[in-house]
Amino acid sequence: MxxxxxxxxxxxxxxxxxxxxxxxxxxxxxxxxxxxxxxxxxxxxxxxxxxxxxxxxxxxxxxxxxxxxxxxxxxxxxxxNGYAPAYPERDLDDPELESVRGALHQVLRGHEPYPAALVDRVWNLVDANESLALFTVDVSAELLEGPVNVLRLSLHPDGMAPRIDNLPEWRAHVLDRLRRQIDATDDPELRDLHSELRTYPCVTSGHDMSAMDRRSIAVPLRYRSERGRLTFVSTTAVFGTPLDVTVSELAVEAFFPADAATMRALAGGVTGAGEPAFGDPV
Incomplete structure (x- = not known):
């Protein structure tokens, strides 16, 4: 061959x-x-x-x-090799995935009042909790039309980027993480996304642009919101032993307060956030 x-x-x-x-x-x-x-x-x-x-x-x-x-x-x-596929690929609204939808709903809603998003393999938004609306203030309406790509949303100059105080640091983190995902999967859609994100200008907010604090346990997201300057660290959760293609490609990206000020600022929830207009939830 x-x-x-x-x-x-x-x-x-x-x-x-x-x-x-x-x-x-x-x-x-x-x-x-x-x-x-x-x-x-x-x-x-x-x-x-x-x-x-x-x-x-x-x-x-x-x-x-x-x-x-x-x-x-x-x-x-x-x-x-001429064999039938071994793993089904169901739509998330398939009745057989009801337990999966229930678990995801519980994780997203249970993470309130902090933002959390459910994404697919190319970082398109599948569902989110109400607190994710914290990140969509002043975002261009075009970026919120489906499918919403959360990496594009975060780095686009008409997206979250102008409100991210440590944009160079966060941008480097996002691009490096995406590159490692490409190395692991060789996914052509992720390659295209990486190429696109690299073209975005690295605008700055004029605030804290210092080098990453080496005492940090993870790269933070420092975000200027209507509730003040917030600092988050994020975690990613996936299903441990999936046997369905769709389920294997889902991930929950959850943001946690990285300091007491952020925790206090969001203690009462995201007032007036409402349900994010990102399409139909799972």
Missing amino acids: AVGEAHGGLPVPSGAGEAIRAWRARRRVSQLDLALRTGVSTKHISFIETGRSTPTRDMITRLAEQLDIPLRDRNKLLLL
């Missing part, structure tokens, strides 16, 4: 074996390590990657698990 143009420093695979080799290279795993993890010979791994041996459905699944390949791409590997 022929190998296509170079993409991101790795060959573009044209078959299941080449795709497995590309993922192995991306994960920086040797054939020997992969063989030991899966309990097969290095020779067999080599034969699969070069197309001399056709992997079974079970072998593709085992290799994909050991290489931590996203479920969406595991299905693609199976299809490349």
Whole structure:
């Protein structure tokens, strides 16, 4: 099988074996390590990657698990070898995902009065709690039209950027995090998003632009709101053992107060925020 143009420093695979080799290279795993993890010979791994041996459905699944390949791409590997996809991809409003929707609703609402958002694999907003409206004051209406991309919203000059006091620091954090996600997934939509975000000017608010405090435990978001200057740290929560493509690509981004002043400012909730106009909630 022929190998296509170079993409991101790795060959573009044209078959299941080449795709497995590309993922192995991306994960920086040797054939020997992969063989030991899966309990097969290095020779067999080599034969699969070069197309001399056709992997079974079970072998593709085992290799994909050991290489931590996203479920969406595991299905693609199976299809490349003529097998049916192993993982369903349901809409979030599917009746079978009712328990998932309930859990997500509980997490988002339970995080009040602090902002929290549910995003998909390319950082499009799926749902949010009421407090996320704290970040949409003065934001251009165009940026709030679906699908709303939360990274675009945060760095766009017509979005949150003018209110972020430590914009250079926050921008570097966002771009670095996105780059690491691209390295892990090789997702072309994320590549396009990264290229777009890099073109945005790094406007400053004229406030605290000092270098990051090395005593900090995480990169903070320093945001000027109608309630004063707020400082947040964020966490990301995902489902631990998803078996559905849609569920595997969901993440809750939750913001926590990083100081007592922010905690006091939001103690009474986000008055007048209302339900964010980001489309239908889950």
